[in-house]
Amino acid sequence: MATETIKVNSREFVVKKYSFPTEQIPRLDYQDKKAEKLIENGQPVILTGSDLVGSAHHWDIGYLCSNLGSGQYTVYSSADGKFKYYDDKKLTQNKQFKPPTTQTDMTFQEFAAKLKRKDNKELMYLQQPLNETVGTRIVMDFTNFNWGWANETQKKNHWGPMTSNLLLVGMEGVITPAHYDEQENLFAQIQGYKRFLLFDPSQFECMYPYPIYHPHDRQSQVDFDNPDLTKFPNFANLKGYEGVVGPRDVLYLPMYWWHQVESLHGHGETISITFWYKAAPTVKVVYPLTSGQKVAIMRNIEKMIAEALNNNESMPSFMQAMVQGRYT
Ligand SMILES: CC[C@@H](CC(=O)C(=O)O)C(=O)O
Numbered sequence: 001m002a003t004e005t006i007k008v009n010s011r012e013f014v015v016k017k018y019s020f021p022t023e024q025i026p027r028l029d030y031q032d033k034k035a036e037k038l039i040e041n042g043q044p045v046i047l048t049g050s051d052l053v054g055s056a057h058h059w060d061i062g063y064l065c066s067n068l069g070s071g072q073y074t075v076y077s078s079a080d081g082k083f084k085y086y087d088d089k090k091l092t093q094n095k096q097f098k099p100p101t102t103q104t105d106m107t108f109q110e111f112a113a114k115l116k117r118k119d120n121k122e123l124m125y126l127q128q129p130l131n132e133t134v135g136t137r138i139v140m141d142f143t144n145f146n147w148g149w150a151n152e153t154q155k156k157n158h159w160g161p162m163t164s165n166l167l168l169v170g171m172e173g174v175i176t177p178a179h180y181d182e183q184e185n186l187f188a189q190i191q192g193y194k195r196f197l198l199f200d201p202s203q204f205e206c207m208y209p210y211p212i213y214h215p216h217d218r219q220s221q222v223d224f225d226n227p228d229l230t231k232f233p234n235f236a237n238l239k240g241y242e243g244v245v246g247p248r249d250v251l252y253l254p255m256y257w258w259h260q261v262e263s264l265h266g267h268g269e270t271i272s273i274t275f276w277y278k279a280a281p282t283v284k285v286v287y288p289l290t291s292g293q294k295v296a297i298m299r300n301i302e303k304m305i306a307e308a309l310n311n312n313e314s315m316p317s318f319m320q321a322m323v324q325g326r327y328t
């Protein structure tokens with residue numbers, strides 16, 4: 001895999017080199033009017049100075065070990081370092097599906113002990129919603145997040161309720177392959193550095209997501225390291241954005257925007273917290289539709305057809321019959 005060295009804020013990072021061009025994600029002070037405008041317009045921006053999780057800036061593996069309590073945490077392991085999400089509620093309809101990662105529940109202390117081992121054959125990624133099992137100091141840190149700003153941003157942009165804060169603790173080199181989420185996201189980086197590759201929802205045609213009934217729904221089928229341009233020809237037209245988030249940075253990651261996330265080498269484990277919010281209600285349809293709205297329409301139609309046919313095997317021929325020679 002080819003690599004390249006990029007420079008971010010006088011720091012150098014060695015990153016994987018891909019076939020598609022990227023532009024830089026804007027990086028602005030959180031109080032800059034331009035930043036507020038970007039969020040209002042559903043455009044990504046890396047925000048500095050918000051201290052959204054300022055009360056957690058001292059979180060490191062040792063502190064979390066001492067203060068996260070003895071609750072069980074979900075830890076994924078992957079031989080190739082890629083952690084493609086899969087919906088285990090869809091496994092029953094897809095008997096032949098082989099999960100690309102293994103999932104183990106363990107205490108944070110067990111996870112920390114594994115991080116220290118030198119004979120790990122697989123990369124590990126802890127991903128766990130913060131819940132009431134955490135210790136009192138974590139609760140205090142959580143309470144002291146900059147909720148004033150978060151709530152003001154939520155309100156100003158008419159987002160729905162916050163649904164979860166996912167704690168992410170990854171080994172250097174872990175990769176979350178390209179996917180999109182159906183929620184607005186304020187992504188707070190606490191330790192380590194993560195490279196985000198972002199793609200506008202209008203790039204849907206280049207990303208070839210799995211069918212909606214597949215466990216990898218919302219994930220791209222394309223292997224960025226070795227794209228099959230026969231099967232996925234439009235991937236050759238992909239254009240993206242990229243940026244590196246470090247400690248104290250917050251990335252506004254708009255709903256329906258594709259993203260791949262790479263924990264960079266040389267700066268230790270990455271610790272992040274997501275702030276996911278339900279979408280703002282569509283009060284009035286305004287034309288032209290946004291590319292995110294078009295993805296939502298496609299998803300709803302695909303869902304309705306899958307439910308009506310009640311037979312996933314017949315979806316490909318049905319969908320092709322609908323468009324082949326008529327819209328192609
Ligand atoms: C869920 C893991 C991923 C983040 C992400 O996809 C999101 O916050 O939506 C990452 O940081 O590796």
Ligand SMILES: [Zn+2]
Binds near residue numbers: 179180181259
């Ligand atoms: Zn995501």
